[in-house]
Amino acid sequence: MKYLFNAAVIAAAILLGSGATAAPASQDKKAQGAGGRKPVVVSAKKAVPATQKVAVKTQPQARAPQKMATKAAPQAAKSAQKSAGKSALALAESAHKPIRRISASDFETGRLALGSASALVIDQSTGHPLFEKSPDAVLPIASISKLMTSMVVLDAKLDMQEVISIGEADVDTLKGTRSRLPVGTTMTRETAMLLALMSSENRAANALGRHYPGGLPAFVAAMNRKAQSLGMYHTRFEEPTGLSSNNVSTAHDLARMVTAAARYPEIRTFSTTAEAKVELNGRIRDFGNTNALVRNERWDIGVSKTGYISEAGRCLVMQARVADKPVVIVLLDSVGKMTRVGDAIRIKRWMESASLGSSSQRS
Known part of the structure; x- marks a missing residue:
């Protein structure tokens, strides 16, 4: 009887020991805030150095690591392990695949419908057009002029x-547009260029021309000479x-002008700066880029410029990398505030689809 009692005690102890589970350790890590472009701080006396790359990339939002439950269904764990294994294998295989070069013949232009009256997509690596829509129509170009x-x-x-200073001669008497640069405002030539390219400030652009040796007449003559030297034979400023x-x-x-502008580090930096804090007349003012895509x-x-007057419609030019291909995108005379941005997004999706389609056919 004593032997049976001892055996029962030992069995109960084994059962209790095997049923115990350890409490999960809690990890309380805070997710980092969404990344974003840092605003540029520019003094009226000293602007951001032209060679400094400013906020070209937006950092992706960091996510807090998810807590893993201590008790997971065996079947779910096996399924997750199998899926992770496949993903790792797919990544390893793709890392060894040769890069597929996309040619103009891979793109079906008939499948891309744009709202812009004139449009052009140029492959910078070859110089060949990937898409054309009335590319030789002579049209007003509005603030795209500021690149020149x-x-x-x-x-x-x-x-x-x-x-340099903003004077009465810089006030727009042609269209009556408003400006955040009052007459009498002073700034460096560099700051004026930043505001002209990023925020399309007309008074800043006019002041740049007015403070050119020989004044505005000499400046406009230089603009037209530069256009001719670039082979822009249907262009006039x-x-x-x-x-x-x-x-x-x-x-x-x-497209020729954008390609040329992309060779200037200052233009690449200033035209793609998302926002800047600029000290003007002792006050800090916020300025943003007119192209939301930056x-x-x-x-x-790499290069961005928007434009608008009633005669030109909404315009947008960009040098960018799309589907791993350097391209120049020109969109002119778009009706509606969002058409030019929508057209740019449609071009991007169209190129990415062509790239994926070519890769799947090859594989």
């Missing part, structure tokens, strides 16, 4: 830290802002 304005200033090798509808060009000519982490944009 910036190139002429930089070509003249003027002192970018020289302080009348003033540096683009407010005049006599500033005209074609999509083909503008804030989108899905886009890798």
Whole structure:
């Protein structure tokens, strides 16, 4: 009887020991905040150095690690392990696949419908057009003109830290557009270029031309000479802002201009800066980019410029990397505020679809 009692005690102890589970250790880690472009702080006396790359990439949002439950169904664990194994295998295999070069023949232009009256997508690596829609139509280009304005200033090798002022002559009497730069505002030439390219400030652009050796007449003459030197034979500039509808060009000519502008580090930096805090007359003011796509982490944009006057419609030019391909995108005379952005997104999806389709056919 004593032997049976001892055996029962030992069995109960074994059962109790095997049923015990350890309490999970709690980990309380805070997720990092969503990343974003850091605003540029620019003093009225000293602007951001032209060679400094400013906020080109938006950091993706970091996620807090998920807590794993201590008790998971065996079947679910096996399924997750199997899925993870497949994902790792797929990544390993893709890392060893040769890069598929996409050619113009891979794109079906008939499948891309754009709202812009004139459009052009150029493969920069080959110079061949991937998409064309009335690319030789001569149209007003509005503030796209400011890319040429910036190139002429930089070509003249003027002192970018020289302080220039906004005068009565810089006020828009043609269209009556407003500006956040009151008459009498002073800033460096570099800051004026930043505001002209990023926020499309017309007074800043006009001041750049007015403070050019020989004044506005000499500046406009230099703009037209530069256009001719780039082979922009259907382009004409009348003033540096683009407010005049006599500033005209074609999509083909503008593709040449964007390609040339991309060779200037200052233009690449300033035109793709998302936002800046600028000290003007002792006050800090916030300025933002007129192209919302520069804030989108899905886009890798090297040069950007928007434009609008009633005669030109909404315009957008960009140098960007899409589907692992360097391209120049020109969109002119878009009706509606979002059409040009929508067209750019449609071009991106169209190129990515063509890239995926070509890869699947090859595999």
